[in-house]
Structures are given as C-alpha cells and as structure tokens.
Amino acid sequence: MSASTQIVKRKARSFPAPSVIPGFRATFGFTLFYLSLVVLFPLSMLVIRASELGLAGLYGVAVEPRVAAALRTSFFISFAAAAIDVVFGLVTAWVLTRYEFPGRRFLDAIVDLPFALPTAVAGIALAALYAPNGWLGEPLADYDIKIAFTRWGILVALVFVGLPFVVRTVQPLLAEIDVELEEASATLGASRAHTVWRVLLPPILPALLTGFALAFARSVGEYGSVIFIAGNLAYISEIAPLLIIVKLEQFDYAGATGIATIMLAISFAVLLAINLIQAWSQKRFGHV
Amino acid sequence: MEIRIEGVEKDFGDYPALRAVDLTIARGELVALLGPSGSGKTTLLRAIAGLSNPDRGRILFDSEDATTLSVQERRVGFVFQNYALFKHLTVADNIAYGLKVRPRRTRPSRAEIAERAARLLEFVQLDGLGARYPAQLSGGQRQRVALARALAIEPRVLLLDEPFGALDARVRKDLRRWLRDVHRQTGLTTVFVTHDQDEAMELADRVVVLDKGRIEQIGTPDELYDRPASPFVLSFVGEALALPVQVADGKVIFQGKELHVSSENLRNGPARVYFRPADIALHGGQIGALEGRVEAVRRTAAGLRASISIPGYDQTVEVDTDDRVGTTLGSSVPLSLNNVRIFSTAAEETLGDGAGI
Amino acid sequence: MSDALAPAIRIAATRRVTEEAPLTRYLLIGVAVAFLGLFLLLPLAVVFTEALTKGAGAFFATFDEPDARAAIRLTLLVAAIVVPLNAVFGICAAWAISKFSFPGKSVLITLIDLPFSVSPVVSGLVYVLVFGSQGLLGPTLSSHGIQIVFAIPGIVLATIFVTFPFVARELIPLMQEQGTVEEEAALTLGASGFRTFLTVTLPNIKWGLLYGVLLANARAMGEFGAVSVVSGHIRGLTNTIPLQVEILYNEYNIVSAFALASLLAGLALVTLGIKTLLEWRYAGQIAGRRRH
Numbered sequence: 058m059s060a061s062t063q064i065v066k067r068k069a070r071s072f073p074a075p076s077v078i079p080g081f082r083a084t085f086g087f088t089l090f091y092l093s094l095v096v097l098f099p100l101s102m103l104v105i106r107a108s109e110l111g112l113a114g115l116y117g118v119a120v121e122p123r124v125a126a127a128l129r130t131s132f133f134i135s136f137a138a139a140a141i142d143v144v145f146g147l148v149t150a151w152v153l154t155r156y157e158f159p160g161r162r163f164l165d166a167i168v169d170l171p172f173a174l175p176t177a178v179a180g181i182a183l184a185a186l187y188a189p190n191g192w193l194g195e196p197l198a199d200y201d202i203k204i205a206f207t208r209w210g211i212l213v214a215l216v217f218v219g220l221p222f223v224v225r226t227v228q229p230l231l232a233e234i235d236v237e238l239e240e241a242s243a244t245l246g247a248s249r250a251h252t253v254w255r256v257l258l259p260p261i262l263p264a265l266l267t268g269f270a271l272a273f274a275r276s277v278g279e280y281g282s283v284i285f286i287a288g289n290l291a292y293i294s295e296i297a298p299l300l301i302i303v304k305l306e307q308f309d310y311a312g313a314t315g316i317a318t319i320m321l322a323i324s325f326a327v328l329l330a331i332n333l334i335q336a337w338s339q340k341r342f343g344h345v
Numbered sequence: 346m347e348i349r350i351e352g353v354e355k356d357f358g359d360y361p362a363l364r365a366v367d368l369t370i371a372r373g374e375l376v377a378l379l380g381p382s383g384s385g386k387t388t389l390l391r392a393i394a395g396l397s398n399p400d401r402g403r404i405l406f407d408s409e410d411a412t413t414l415s416v417q418e419r420r421v422g423f424v425f426q427n428y429a430l431f432k433h434l435t436v437a438d439n440i441a442y443g444l445k446v447r448p449r450r451t452r453p454s455r456a457e458i459a460e461r462a463a464r465l466l467e468f469v470q471l472d473g474l475g476a477r478y479p480a481q482l483s484g485g486q487r488q489r490v491a492l493a494r495a496l497a498i499e500p501r502v503l504l505l506d507e508p509f510g511a512l513d514a515r516v517r518k519d520l521r522r523w524l525r526d527v528h529r530q531t532g533l534t535t536v537f538v539t540h541d542q543d544e545a546m547e548l549a550d551r552v553v554v555l556d557k558g559r560i561e562q563i564g565t566p567d568e569l570y571d572r573p574a575s576p577f578v579l580s581f582v583g584e585a586l587a588l589p590v591q592v593a594d595g596k597v598i599f600q601g602k603e604l605h606v607s608s609e610n611l612r613n614g615p616a617r618v619y620f621r622p623a624d625i626a627l628h629g630g631q632i633g634a635l636e637g638r639v640e641a642v643r644r645t646a647a648g649l650r651a652s653i654s655i656p657g658y659d660q661t662v663e664v665d666t667d668d669r670v671g672t673t674l675g676s677s678v679p680l681s682l683n684n685v686r687i688f689s690t691a692a693e694e695t696l697g698d699g700a701g702i
Numbered sequence: 703m704s705d706a707l708a709p710a711i712r713i714a715a716t717r718r719v720t721e722e723a724p725l726t727r728y729l730l731i732g733v734a735v736a737f738l739g740l741f742l743l744l745p746l747a748v749v750f751t752e753a754l755t756k757g758a759g760a761f762f763a764t765f766d767e768p769d770a771r772a773a774i775r776l777t778l779l780v781a782a783i784v785v786p787l788n789a790v791f792g793i794c795a796a797w798a799i800s801k802f803s804f805p806g807k808s809v810l811i812t813l814i815d816l817p818f819s820v821s822p823v824v825s826g827l828v829y830v831l832v833f834g835s836q837g838l839l840g841p842t843l844s845s846h847g848i849q850i851v852f853a854i855p856g857i858v859l860a861t862i863f864v865t866f867p868f869v870a871r872e873l874i875p876l877m878q879e880q881g882t883v884e885e886e887a888a889l890t891l892g893a894s895g896f897r898t899f900l901t902v903t904l905p906n907i908k909w910g911l912l913y914g915v916l917l918a919n920a921r922a923m924g925e926f927g928a929v930s931v932v933s934g935h936i937r938g939l940t941n942t943i944p945l946q947v948e949i950l951y952n953e954y955n956i957v958s959a960f961a962l963a964s965l966l967a968g969l970a971l972v973t974l975g976i977k978t979l980l981e982w983r984y985a986g987q988i989a990g991r992r993r994h
Contacts, residue, residue, distance in 0.1 A: 177924070
C-alpha cells in the first residue's frame with residue numbers, strides 16, 4: 058500500500074451487521090418502543106407486584122382453599138381436554154391429509170373455527186347446546202347425564218378450544234411423510250398397522266407433544282368459552298381465570314396478582330417444555 | 346470508466362473476507378474475478394457496487410471516491426446471481442424500474458421510458474415478451490431481462506455476479522458468446538464473478554484470481570495459463586499434477602535421481618514440480634530420469650491412453666500415445682515433461698522455470 | 703389358471719401398500735367427521751338457529767337497540783385503531799428482524815410472541831395494575847381527569863395486547879424467506895429506501911400482510927376475556943359486541959344475545975373463508991398456516 062493511499066477506517070463491529078438496506082434505526086427503534094410500551098411495561102408491572110408479595114405471599118394465595126380448588130380444576134380439566142384433543146386431533150389430521158372424500162376441504166377449513174370464533178360466542182353456543190333443554194342436553198338428560206353447569210361442561214369447552222392446536226401442529230408433518238418410507242416398510246414385510254405404528258407415528262410424536270402443550274397452555278388461560286357452560290360454583294366448577302376477575306371485583310389485587318403470576322409461570326414452563334421438545338426433535342428427527 | 350481499488354479489506358466477524366486488495370480495471374475492459382467459493386470474489390464485486398462497504402481502503406470510479414457514495418449514487422448496473430427480478434412486475438416494468446424511480450427532474454417521460462424499455466428488449470433479443478412475468482420465462486431469458494434492467498439506467502460499469510451459474514450447460518455456452526457481444530457493443534467497463542475457469546478464460550480480457558480474500562494473480566488468460574504465479578493459480582486454472590522433489594545445490598532430485606530442470610533462485614529443501622497432463626509424454630528413446638509403469642491401456646478415438654504409475658507419486662498419470670509396442674501392460678516406460686514449474690513447498694513461493702527434462 | 707389369478711391381481715392393484723383397508727379408512731373418516739361435527743359444526747349451527755327462533759323480525763330488532771348499536775360502533779372503533787397500529791408495528795418489526803442480522807434477534811422474536819402465551823384475563827389484569835385506581839399510574843392520571851381502565855382507552859390497550867403478534871409473526875418468516883436480494887436490486891437501480899419498500903417489498907408481502915391483518919381483526923373484534931377485565935361494563939359506553947352478548951345472555955334475552963353473536967360468527971366465517979382462499983391461491987406468498 059503506497060503512502061499516498063488514503064485509508065478510510067470504519068468501525069470493525071457494528072449493530073446491526075453492516076448492510077445497504079436502509080431503515081434499521083427507525084424500524085428497530087419503533088419495534089422496541091412499541092413492544093416495551095404495550096407489552097413489556099404492563100407485564101413487568103405484574104412481576105413487580107408479584108415480587109412485592111414474595112414467595113411466601115404467592116404460596117399463601119395458592120393454598121387458599123378456593124384458589125387451590127380453582128387451580129386444580131383448571132389444571133386437571135385442561136390436561137384431560139388436551140389429551141382428548143391429541144387423540145381426535147391426530148385422527149382428524151390423518152384423515153384430512155391422507156384421504157380424499159367429499160367435504161374434506163370444508164372440514165379442513167372449519168378446523169380453525171375455534172381460532173376465529175370469538176370465545177364468548179363459542180361459550181353461549183356450547184352452553185345452549187348442552188343445557189338441559191338444548192339439542193344435546195335434552196337427550197342426554199334422559200340418561201341422567203348432565204354436562205352444562207358441571208365440570209364436564211368445562212371439559213367440552215376446552216376440547217373445543219384446543220383442537221386446532223393439535224391438528225395444525227401435526228398436519229404439516231403428516232403431509233410431508235415420504236411415501237417411499239411406507240413402501241420400504243411394506244417391502245420389508247411389515248403389515249400396514251405395524252408400518253403406521255412403528256414407522257409413521259414415531260416422527261410425529263414430538264409434534265403431538267407440542268400440540269398437547271399448546272392446547273394445554275391455551276386451555277389453562279381460557280375464559281370466554283368456559284364461563285357460560287361451567288356453572289362457576291366455587292370449589293367445584295370455578296376456573297382460575299374467573300377467580301382472577303372475582304378477586305378484582307373484590308378489589309383483592311394481591312389475590313388476583315398471585316393467581317395471574319402462578320398461571321403465567323405455568324405458561325412459561327409449558328413454553329420452555331415446547332422448546333425443549335422441539336430442540337430434541339430437531340436433533341432426533343431433523344425436523345420440528 | 347476506470348475502477349481503482351486501493352487497499353480494500355473486509356472482515357466478516359473474525360473471518361477476513363478481503364485482504365489488501367489492490368486492483369485497477371481499465372475503461373472498457375472485461376475482467377473476470379475468478380476463485381473458489383469463499384475466496385472473496387463476490388464480496389469484492391459487492392464492494393464495487395456499494396452493496397457492502399469495505400472496512401478499510403477505498404474504491405475510485407475514475408478520480409471520484411466511490412466509497413463515500415451510496416449504492417443509488419454509484420449508478421452501477423448489477424446483475425444478481427439469481428437475477429433478483431421483481432416477480433410482481435412484467436418484464437417491461439422490470440426493465441423500466443430504474444427509470445421510473447428517478448426523481449421527477451431527471452425522469453424521462455412515460456413515452457420515453459416505454460420506448461427505451463422496448464429498445465432494450467430488442468437489444469437483449471426478447472422483443473414481444475415485455476408483457477410477460479418473470480415466472481413465465483426460461484432461465485436464459487431471465488438472465489437477459491436482468492441485464493436489460495441493469496443497462497436501462499445507463500450504468501457507469503456493469504457488474505455481474507456468477508452470470509451463468511444458474512443455467513444449464515448449453516444455454517451457458519450461448520450466453521457467454523452473447524455477453525461478449527454485449528460488451529463489445531456497449532463498451533462498458535465490465536466485471537463478472539465466476540468460479541468456472543473456462544468461463545473466465547474464454548470471456549475476459551484479464552482475469553483476477555482470488556483465494557482466501559487475497560489476489561493471487563492478475564493477468565490475461567495466456568499469462569495465467571503459461572506463467573501462473575503460484576501453485577494455487579496453477580492448479581485452479583486448469584488441471585495440474587505435482588511431483589514432490591528435493592532441491593539441493595541447484596539440482597532437483599526426485600526419488601534419488603536428478604530431474605533436469607533449471608532451478609535457479611530456488612531455495613534448498615522440499616519443493617514440487619508442477620506440470621499439466623498434456624505436458625507429460627512417453628519418451629521415445631532411452632530411459633531418462635523419470636520412469637513409470639504401465640498400469641492400464643485403453644483405446645480412445647485418437648489412439649491409446651495409458652494409465653501410468655510413477656514410483657514415489659501417489660496418483661496415476663494418463664498419457665495419450667500411439668505407441669502400441671512400448672505400452673505393454675506392466676512394462677516400464679521413460680517419461681518426459683515439458684513446461685514444468687517448480688515451487689518450493691516451504692513458503693509456497695516461486696520460482697524456477699523448466700523447459701524440459 | 704390365469705383365470706384364477708386375475709381377481710387376486712386386480713385386488714392387489716387397487717389397494718396400494720400405503721393405504722389402509724377400506725373399512726379402517728371409512729371408520730377413521732367417520733370418527734373425524736363425527737367429532738368435528740359434534741364439536742365445531744353443531745355449536746356454529748346453534749348460534750344461527752337460536753338467533754332466528756323467534757323469526758327474522760326479532761332477529762333484526764336486536765340491531766335497533768341503542769345499546770347494541772353502541773356496542774357495534776365501539777367494536778368497529780377499537781378495531782379501526784388497533785389493527786392499523788399493530789399492522790404498522792408488524793411491518794416495522796418484520797423489516798428490522800428479517801432484513802438485518804443482529805445479536806439478540808431470537809429473544810426479540812420470543813418477546814413479540816409473548817402475548818400469545820398470556821391468558822386473556824391476565825392481559826387485562828396487567829393494565830388494571832398499571833392504570834387502575836390502585837395502579838402505578840392510575841391515581842396520577844385520574845387526578846388529571848384521564849381515565850384509562852374502565853373506559854375506551856383501556857379496551858384499546860387490552861385489544862392491542864392480545865392481537866399484538868398476529869401481523870409480525872406472519873410477516874417475519876415470510877420476509878426472512880424472501881431475503882434482501884430484490885431490495886438490493888432496487889437500490890442499485892437508484893430507488894430510495896422508502897420507494898424500495900413501497901414498490902418491491904410491499905407487493906411481495908401483500909397477501910401475507912392481508913392474512914395477518916385478517917386474523918388480528920377477527921381477534922380484535924371478538925376479544926372477550928381481556929376486554930372484560932378492563933371495560934367496566936358500562937352499557938352503551940364501554941361494552942363491545944362480545945360484552946353486550948354476555949349481558950344479554952345473562953339477562954336471558956337469548957334471541958338478542960344470539961343475534962348479536964351471529965354477527966361475530968358471521969365475521970368468523972368470512973375470516974375463515976378468506977383465510978382459506980388465501981391459503982389455496984397464494985400458498986407461496988404467505989407464511990402459511992401455523993399455530994396461532
């Protein structure tokens with residue numbers, strides 16, 4: 058390099074990595090600002106209030122009989138609903154991706170209904186359907202089966218809410234299965250059932266788990282579709298989100314904060330579990 | 346326009362993508378940047394275009410410092426590797442894009458833009474296809490549209506990133522010839538990136554060979570082929586074989602025997618004798634210093650091709666001959682070498698030319 | 703002999719090795735159809751049937767009620783504020799995240815997705831904690847006569863929160879896939895940054911943007927839990943359609959409740975219809991259906 062060469066020195070490292078694409082400052086700045094204002098700031102308020110309660114305070118809220126009962130109700134029924142969704146979601150996804158039959162496309166589109174239908178609408182519809190004088194409630198009452206205004210009602214609502222999570226998580230994987238895999242299994246002498254059970258389903262397992270976790274997480278926090286059909290009897294059919302509202306109406310902010318924090322912690326635990334499942338799946342099967 | 350690159354360096358994290366690159370490209374020249382992937386050739390092209398800025402050094406367009414100009418101000422015609430055509434615009438609108446986005450003061454009238462786009466379509470031999478969308482074109486046609494779009498802004502230089510990389514072999518050949526014509530007709534200073542040495546040699550006035558972010562050699566195709574500056578250039582530009590030898594007191598020793606190649610300026614120590622497959626032949630007469638064993642003989646259209654192993658060298662050498670008698674299987678044959686180059690292994694440095702053994 | 707073999711060959715040819723026996727197939731289809739019918743179609747049918755039990759007159763009378771009209775107006779107003787804001791945010795976030803590389807990107811994406819893993823009720827609660835009478839800013843603001851929760855601003859904020867990720871998470875993977883090369887091409891041709899966005903980026907993401915906006919809008923208009931916490935349920939003032947549905951239902955005004963609900967159910971069906979259409983026609987130009 059000759060002495061006359063003028064060397065323009067630039068920063069070695071920069072944030073972001075150098076690029077000719079313009080607009081990073083403005084868009085990144087607005088993103089951070091809006092995210093902080095609308096999401097992070099209010100959420101941090103919850104964290105601050107919870108830390109004021111302390112672990113002892115949170116524990117105190119959690120063991121309060123009515124709260125404990127509501128958390129138990131929310132948890133166990135959400136778990137059961139997610140499990141039911143896994144079974145029927147898998148069958149639904151399988152049928153929708155593997156078979157051709159009239160109405161398939163319509164059913165495929167309608168699977169997303171629980172995403173699109175406002176929860177309050179789903180709630181009153183389910184309540185009307187299963188009420189003692191409803192289309193389903195009336196015949197069931199003849200057999201002394203009561204669904205609306207019992208815990209079974211909560212289960213029905215949560216199965217409704219969680220279904221698309223399982224179907225939409227599993228469906229893409231089923232669609233991508235290489236037919237040669239099945240053919241290979243068949244040429245090796247495996248029966249069809251054996252092929253499905255030992256060749257097709259194992260790679261789907263992580264997706265099923267993910268779908269289960271998503272449905273479960275959504276169910277625990279669900280409010281609108283449940284409260285109309287649940288009956289909302291304290292200690293029996295009262296869900297945790299409803300109890301938050303009850304506490305707020307009683308101006309028991311500490312109680313509301315406590316329940317919310319416990320629910321939030323559970324959501325994050327589930328989120329973490331999903332990430333772990335996906336990391337494992339990525340390593341084991343090369344896909345999520 | 347002349348492009349002068351002075352001391353340009355660029356790092357990607359801890360990885361030096363370009364190291365002390367100095368290069369001058371003369372007005373109207375057609376230059377190839379040749380190298381393997383990761384050699385920095387595309388980084389250099391993008392730096393010229395202003396798509397990335399060097400960490401150090403500068404780039405001059407004639408006497409103007411282009412390093413301080415934005416990519417828009419540089420007015421370079423850039424043809425992207427996969428063309429980067431705008432999928433949602435017709436071919437004609439793609440070509441007209443650069444004119445339409447000009448500020449009102451310098452923007453030609455609608456009619457003029459349309460007329461120019463039509464002329465360019467004709468120039469790239471795609472007249473009548475202006476209303477099509479890129480997805481409706483073949484690979485070669487897209488390449489032409491990309492070029493027309495780049496030419497529409499009346500660029501000061503034309504830069505092409507792997508212009509034929511995405512095309513099949515037959516189309517490549519046609520487009521090569523055509524690009525040569527385009528260069529002649531436009532007279533634009535043109536730089537293209539390629540990893541294909543045939544392409545570089547056939548098209549370019551001068552070839553810049555890059556490796557690991559450094560310029561290995563700049564030269565005409567003849568110079569690169571006949572006087573490669575380094576073992577890298579030698580093996581990258583055409584096929585090359587290398588015999589491991591020892592240099593001692595001006596003598597070049599292979600397997601204990603002296604090869605008669607001149608070894609002036611060579612340091613004592615290990616070295617390699619490089620030669621091209623075409624430069625090895627069965628020596629008609631007496632047994633020389635280099636001797637091989639016939640491992641296999643095959644018939645070719647022209648005559649015979651013998652696979653010959655050389656003791657002390659781990660690869661077999663393919664030699665064309667028409668000597669049926671001298672190449673019986675398993676027999677020893679004398680070999681002669683022409684145009685060998687010797688590089689000392691220690692510092693990978695030159696030099697020593699050899700006319701023959 | 704060839705006659706005896708022929709039927710066997712034909713059977714083997716009609717049933718491929720990668721298919722189940724017809725009986726299994728019909729059984730599975732039957733289970734899926736019955737399940738979807740029972741859990742999805744039946745509730746949907748109930749909405750429209752209940753709304754029309756007392757005839758079209760009673761159905762339409764619902765919409766003459768001032769409270770119902772106020773609820774519809776408020777819902778439209780909230781959506782008109784929330785959806786554009788979140789769309790602009792989604793575009794900005796997707797631009798910064800997909801067109802540049804910087805450390806901490808995956809953390810940022812996780813934070814953007816955060817509202818999806820928060821219960822709607824908790825989403826409302828956090829705003830009460832900030833703006834409520836015992837909240838951080840509530841007392842200060844109310845002393846200046848500014849009311850956030852139990853008023854329209856609270857409803858807007860809670861709705862922003864629950865629909866926050868829709869547009870961004872649709873656009874981010876889409877724009878990451880598209881890369882930056884077309885934008886670079888536009889820049890070399892002399893286009894300015896904003897011009898490049900308008901003429902190159904926007905046309906490439908328009909269907910994905912529409913998809914995200916559609917989903918955000920459906921959620922914004924139908925949100926119940928979060929809005930319920932912050933609204934205060936003041937009739938004619940802070941009731942959105944879903945809240946009004948709740949009130950009517952609890953008052954045993956079943957026809958009106960379902961009539962208003964059918965409005966939202968109709969919106970859901972239209973949303974699903976357009977969404978499905980987008981997925982069929984522009985499969986390559988939207989990031990597609992993923993979890994919500």
